[in-house]
Each structure stands twice: as C-alpha cells, then as structure tokens.
Amino acid sequence: MADSPREIETLIGLMAKLPGLGPRSARRAVLHLIKKRDVQLTPLAEAMRAVAETARECLNCGNISTSDICDICSSEKRAIGEICVVEDVSDLWAMERSQVFRGRYHVLGGTLSALDNVGPEDLRIPQLRDRVAAEEVSEVILALNATIDGQTTAHYIADQLDGTGVRVTSLAQGVPIGGELDYLDDGTITAALKARKAF
Amino acid sequence: MADSPREIETLIGLMAKLPGLGPRSARRAVLHLIKKRDVQLTPLAEAMRAVAETARECLNCGNISTSDICDICSSEKRAIGEICVVEDVSDLWAMERSQVFRGRYHVLGGTLSALDNVGPEDLRIPQLRDRVAAEEVSEVILALNATIDGQTTAHYIADQLDGTGVRVTSLAQGVPIGGELDYLDDGTITAALKARKAF
Structure with a gap:
C-alpha cells in the first residue's frame, strides 16, 4: 500500500x-x-x-472518571454500606446497565494470576481493605467473573476480609435467563442444581 | 449509563x-x-x-489523496495508457494490493442505481469521458463489482466510450483461486463454463 x-x-x-x-x-x-x-x-x-x-481513574474505587472522585462515589444517592467488587470497568458498566445495584463499586483492575505474575499488590486489593476499614461498609458483594482466575481472586478477597465483620457475598451462579439446558456446560448445571431452591 | x-x-x-x-x-x-x-x-x-x-479527492481520478493530484496519477512509473475503472476507493486499494496493475485509476464513487436515484452525473462518468478524450488512453479496464448494479454501470460506460477508439475490457469472471465448485453459486459456475479455455 x-x-x-x-x-x-x-x-x-x-x-x-x-x-x-x-x-x-x-x-x-x-x-x-x-x-x-x-x-x-x-x-x-x-x-x-x-x-x-x-479521563483518569477514580482515586476511591478505580472507575474511569473525568474527576478525582467518580460520579458514583460522589453521588449522594448511592448507598455507602454496599461495595460491589468487579474485575474491570467494563464489568462495572455491565452492572450499571442492569440498574439494580445502588451501592458503590471497587474496580480491582484484573484478577490474581500466577501465570501472568499478577499478585494482590498489582490489583486494588489493599485499597479495598482500607475502604472497608475506613467507610461504614456492611456488605462486600464479589461480582467477579465465573472463571478460574475470577473465583480464585474472590476466595482470596474473602480471606482478606475475614475478621473485619463485613458481610461478604457473591453473585449467584445458575442457569441464565433464557438459557436452554441443552446448551449449558456441565459446570453451570452442577452449580444450578446445588443452589436449587423451593419453587 | x-x-x-x-x-x-x-x-x-x-x-x-x-x-x-x-x-x-x-x-x-x-x-x-x-x-x-x-x-x-x-x-x-x-x-x-x-x-x-x-484528505481530499484527487481531482483527476477521485482517489483519496492528501494533495490535489494523488500519488498514483502523479507517479511517472504508472502507465498513462491504461485506466482501471473502479466503483470505490476500497476497490482501488484491493487492486493495488494485488500489485499487478501498473496503470492508473478512475474512481466512479458508486454505481448507477435507479432505486437509489443515482444517475451518470452523480458518478465520475463525465470526467472519465473527458480523460479518455484528453489523455493518451489506449485501454479502459472495467473493474466493477460482479453485482447487478456494477454490471449495469459497466455496460453504460462501455456504451459511452463507444466510438472513441479506446479498447474497453473487463475483469474475467470465473472460479476464484482456491474456490470449491460445491460452494460456488450457479452464476459463477455458468460464467466460468462459458469462458472456459484450452487447458
């Protein structure tokens, strides 16, 4: 050319x-x-x-923002007692699109990964501990991807928050809305069966 | 959001x-x-x-350029006797990637289309006639897409150039290199059969 x-x-x-x-x-x-x-x-x-x-990172939660503290962290309408932990800003956006979570976020910036040499200090995990200690947080919701790395990271964070008195929860796993069993992998069906509930 | x-x-x-x-x-x-x-x-x-x-259009051929006359039109290495007529700049780029044509181009800017109300004056067809009259052109190669509109436009241009003495040719139609007959449409097979040649 x-x-x-x-x-x-x-x-x-x-x-x-x-x-x-x-x-x-x-x-x-x-x-x-x-x-x-x-x-x-x-x-x-x-x-x-x-x-x-x-564009810059919110100093509090790691969200992309045009000011030092992002619109979500500085909004008075968002509950300060709930922090939703996500891997990446794209996940935060996905959560926001569902318009159901009204607390605030914490963006890790990735997942722990021995292969890629990503340790806790490379993610925003220490800052999460600091926030839980400093803010009036009652619940940390782990909204990490249902991948090996995502779940490893979730377990690590739950360990880290153990003893702080904060409630640690994670997104439910199961059959997606509109999902057909025939097209689901075995792991999803197993998870959905284990987490079955009264109809 | x-x-x-x-x-x-x-x-x-x-x-x-x-x-x-x-x-x-x-x-x-x-x-x-x-x-x-x-x-x-x-x-x-x-x-x-x-x-x-x-970016602007070459005043001579309609190619995208950063000067009034594009690099191809102003190159001394390109044969001035051959003009390859293409629908769009993307087609010109495709021709150039094959590195086999060493003449110059004429970009129509679309095809004739009764449905979309595109007539000859909306394309660069009058300019093509002018170029054929003014430059020492011996051959006009119609490299239009093998679509209905492309072929209609090719016939129209061939009619327009009738009587100017210039040789009007078009790209061969047939089985593409690497193509499997089973995956080709009937039209292509018909064209390839009609244009068969001695092996």
Whole structure:
C-alpha cells in the first residue's frame, strides 16, 4: 500500500489495533470516516482528544472518571454500606446497565494470576481493605467473573476480609435467563442444581 | 449509563457508528483506548485530526489523496495508457494490493442505481469521458463489482466510450483461486463454463 498517503496509512494502522477491528475492517472504517469527514471524523478526533485529556481513574474505587472522585462515589444517592467488587470497568458498566445495584463499586483492575505474575499488590486489593476499614461498609458483594482466575481472586478477597465483620457475598451462579439446558456446560448445571431452591 | 462521564459517552456513541462496530464493541474499544492512552488514544486522535485536515479527492481520478493530484496519477512509473475503472476507493486499494496493475485509476464513487436515484452525473462518468478524450488512453479496464448494479454501470460506460477508439475490457469472471465448485453459486459456475479455455 505504498501508494496511499502516509497520514491515511498511519490512521489505518492505529485503527487496526483496536479490539474487534483488523486491517480489513480498519480500512473500511477509515474510508467511511473520510467520506463523513465533517459529521464523523472531525467529531471523533475531537472526542478522543477530550477523553485523552480528561479521563483518569477514580482515586476511591478505580472507575474511569473525568474527576478525582467518580460520579458514583460522589453521588449522594448511592448507598455507602454496599461495595460491589468487579474485575474491570467494563464489568462495572455491565452492572450499571442492569440498574439494580445502588451501592458503590471497587474496580480491582484484573484478577490474581500466577501465570501472568499478577499478585494482590498489582490489583486494588489493599485499597479495598482500607475502604472497608475506613467507610461504614456492611456488605462486600464479589461480582467477579465465573472463571478460574475470577473465583480464585474472590476466595482470596474473602480471606482478606475475614475478621473485619463485613458481610461478604457473591453473585449467584445458575442457569441464565433464557438459557436452554441443552446448551449449558456441565459446570453451570452442577452449580444450578446445588443452589436449587423451593419453587 | 447516566453514571459514566459525558466525554466518554460521546466517544462511545461516535465509535459505535463505525462500520463493523456496535455499542458493545465500541465500549470495549474505548476502554482499551483509555487504558492505552499515551500509546494509542492520543496518537489515534492526532492521526484522525491529520487525516481530517489533509484528505481530499484527487481531482483527476477521485482517489483519496492528501494533495490535489494523488500519488498514483502523479507517479511517472504508472502507465498513462491504461485506466482501471473502479466503483470505490476500497476497490482501488484491493487492486493495488494485488500489485499487478501498473496503470492508473478512475474512481466512479458508486454505481448507477435507479432505486437509489443515482444517475451518470452523480458518478465520475463525465470526467472519465473527458480523460479518455484528453489523455493518451489506449485501454479502459472495467473493474466493477460482479453485482447487478456494477454490471449495469459497466455496460453504460462501455456504451459511452463507444466510438472513441479506446479498447474497453473487463475483469474475467470465473472460479476464484482456491474456490470449491460445491460452494460456488450457479452464476459463477455458468460464467466460468462459458469462458472456459484450452487447458
């Protein structure tokens, strides 16, 4: 592609590094943007610059914010007694979309992983202990992914909070709404059976 | 998502409009970008701004360029006798990737379409006639997509160039390299059979 201008090649190269895009879809997206320069390309460049300049981590919970303390932590409408622990900001967003949790969050920034050499000090686990000690927290809800690493991390955190008097709970595991047994893995069916309840 | 900052919501909204991305993958891409602010987000914002400011259409062929005449049209290495007519810049890029055509291009900017109300004057067809009249063109290669609209447009252009003395050709149709007959549509097999050649 030596025949296409350097600026466009640079843009395609950067777009191709986005998750979900490859070289081919990056080219398509860039052509699309160039055709809609005024309504899409320029606003997108401006929106990226704005986010690059303002986005930061909430000092309290690790959520992405444009101020030192995020909107959720600083909201008076959110219960201060409940902290929901999630792996990543994307999980926090998923929880928020369900609009059912009205407490606050704590974003770990990943999971413990011996393979990837991620220890407790690499995550926001010490800060969680500090929050539980400093704030009036009555319940910590572990909303970690139902993966090996997620569950290992959940157990580690529960151990760490042992003796603080705070109630530690985790999301229920079972058949997802709309799920068909035939398409579920054995582990999910086992978990759902063990956690069966009166109908 | 009223709880996530406005700047980030704006960026996600704009990213979700890109072809190949939806709301979910846009959120993923934006989180990825925020985590890699210095190596990806800032350079991407800058690359978009640069393209928004410099990209324009080549006045001669309609290719995307950063100067009035694109690199291909102004290159002395490209044969001036052959013009390859393509629908869109993405098709030009596809031709260039094959590195076999060494002439120059003419980008129509679409196909004739009665349904979408696209007539010859909406495409770069008059300019093609002008180029054939003004430049020393010996052959016009119609590299339009093998769709109804593409082939209609090809026939129209061939009619328009009738009498100019220029040789009008089109890409061969047949079995794609690596293609299996069982997976090909009837039209392709019919075309390949009609255009069969001595082995």
